[in-house]
Amino acid sequence: MEIFKYMETYDYEQLVFCQDKQSGLKAIIAIHDTTLGPALGGTRMWTYESEEAAIEDALRLAKGMTYKNAAAGLNLGGGKTVIIGDPRTDKSEELFRAFGRYIQGLNGRYITAEDVGTTVADMDLIHEETDYVTGISPAFGSSGNPSPVTAYGVYRGMKAAAKEAFGNDSLEGKVIAVQGVGNVAYNLCRHLHEEGAQLIVTDINKEAVQRAVEEFGAKAVEPNEIYSVDCDIYAPCALGATINDDTIPQIKAKVIAGAANNQLKDTRHGDIIHEMGIIYAPDYVINAGGVINVADELYGYNRDRAMKRVETIYQNIEKVIDISKRDGIPTYKAADRMAEERIEKMRNSRSQFLQNGHHILSRR
Numbered sequence: 001m002e003i004f005k006y007m008e009t010y011d012y013e014q015l016v017f018c019q020d021k022q023s024g025l026k027a028i029i030a031i032h033d034t035t036l037g038p039a040l041g042g043t044r045m046w047t048y049e050s051e052e053a054a055i056e057d058a059l060r061l062a063k064g065m066t067y068k069n070a071a072a073g074l075n076l077g078g079g080k081t082v083i084i085g086d087p088r089t090d091k092s093e094e095l096f097r098a099f100g101r102y103i104q105g106l107n108g109r110y111i112t113a114e115d116v117g118t119t120v121a122d123m124d125l126i127h128e129e130t131d132y133v134t135g136i137s138p139a140f141g142s143s144g145n146p147s148p149v150t151a152y153g154v155y156r157g158m159k160a161a162a163k164e165a166f167g168n169d170s171l172e173g174k175v176i177a178v179q180g181v182g183n184v185a186y187n188l189c190r191h192l193h194e195e196g197a198q199l200i201v202t203d204i205n206k207e208a209v210q211r212a213v214e215e216f217g218a219k220a221v222e223p224n225e226i227y228s229v230d231c232d233i234y235a236p237c238a239l240g241a242t243i244n245d246d247t248i249p250q251i252k253a254k255v256i257a258g259a260a261n262n263q264l265k266d267t268r269h270g271d272i273i274h275e276m277g278i279i280y281a282p283d284y285v286i287n288a289g290g291v292i293n294v295a296d297e298l299y300g301y302n303r304d305r306a307m308k309r310v311e312t313i314y315q316n317i318e319k320v321i322d323i324s325k326r327d328g329i330p331t332y333k334a335a336d337r338m339a340e341e342r343i344e345k346m347r348n349s350r351s352q353f354l355q356n357g358h359h360i361l362s363r364r
Contacts, residue, residue, distance in 0.1 A: 042118070045116070046085075047084075051084070121137075134297045143293050143301050150187075151190075175198045176235055179202055179203075180203050186212065201218045234251055235256075242260065
């Protein structure tokens with residue numbers, strides 16, 4: 001992998017390699033774009049096949065955060081960290097504190113949070129060395145568990161997509177197939193049930209399914225049956241890539257709106273569902289409630305303010321649909337365009353400001 005060539009092609013700003021012999025820390029911080037503000041993105045701990053695989057993951061995830069933060073209307077850029085190691089056996093206080101010192105050394109260019117393989121307790125250890133971390137324990141003034149907030153954002157975004165498909169945003173009486181009933185999806189089901197939607201659910205965790213059946217009157221189906229059920233809305237809330245060559249011919253829903261990341265197996269699947277007339281709420285726009293919530297910690301966490309911001313996911317999905325119609329493109333491309341237009345406007349505005357500043361100085 002020619003790292004500088006890759007960074008130049010996709011416009012990355014910085015790649016930081018962090019090594020601490022004492023603790024065994026091997027971490028890679030990728031900062032993609034800070035046009036809108038400091039880069040915010042979680043720390044993932046994973047057993048990568050190779051160092052190159054870890055670098056690629058950090059770069060890919062950092063760029064994804066640039067788009068997610070920009071589309072959410074946050075004044076934040078995109079970054080991500082990967083720590084090479086087994087989260088079950090390689091964690092230690094020394095490791096996370098050493099990592100915290102590296103973040104502190106970036107002086108606010110990058111702010112971290114929890115991700116796959118890391119926890120609130122790990123963030124608390126990082127917080128011992130730096131303030132540039134979110135998702136810490138509520139005792140430190142943090143926002144706590146982000147799942148209910150993410151779920152509320154998905155619920156709001158689903159209503160916006162339903163409005164485009166059905167003429168109004170009411171979900172009462174709508175049949176909604178929810179794939180996965182984990183923490184986020186459970187809270188989503190609660191909102192949908194309270195509005196009078198009919199739920200069909202599946203999960204490999206039978207206890208989670210049973211809870212949804214008992215509490216929300218949901219109908220349970222086997223995991224491989226969820227794609228072909230008669231429903232108005234399909235909500236992927238588990239693994240990614242569930243919109244693919246095998247599942248698309250089975251889907252009867254008019255709307256796809258859920259909490260899962262990377263729902264399209266390939267971008268061409270976004271083109272196919274667009275041609276079928278299915279309204280797709282792009283994943284990183286609809287599931288941004290969690291990042292909106294932790295971003296509020298940077299101002300001193302206020303739950304009411306954070307929830308008001310999460311409500312704007314409704315308007316963000318509307319904007320994506322408007323761009324899709326304006327430019328004749330699928331919604332997944334429209335989401336990218338919305339993020340890119342926002343970044344470009346800020347870049348132009350800064351460039352104009354610097355030019356004007358130069359003229360003022362040169363006249364003195």
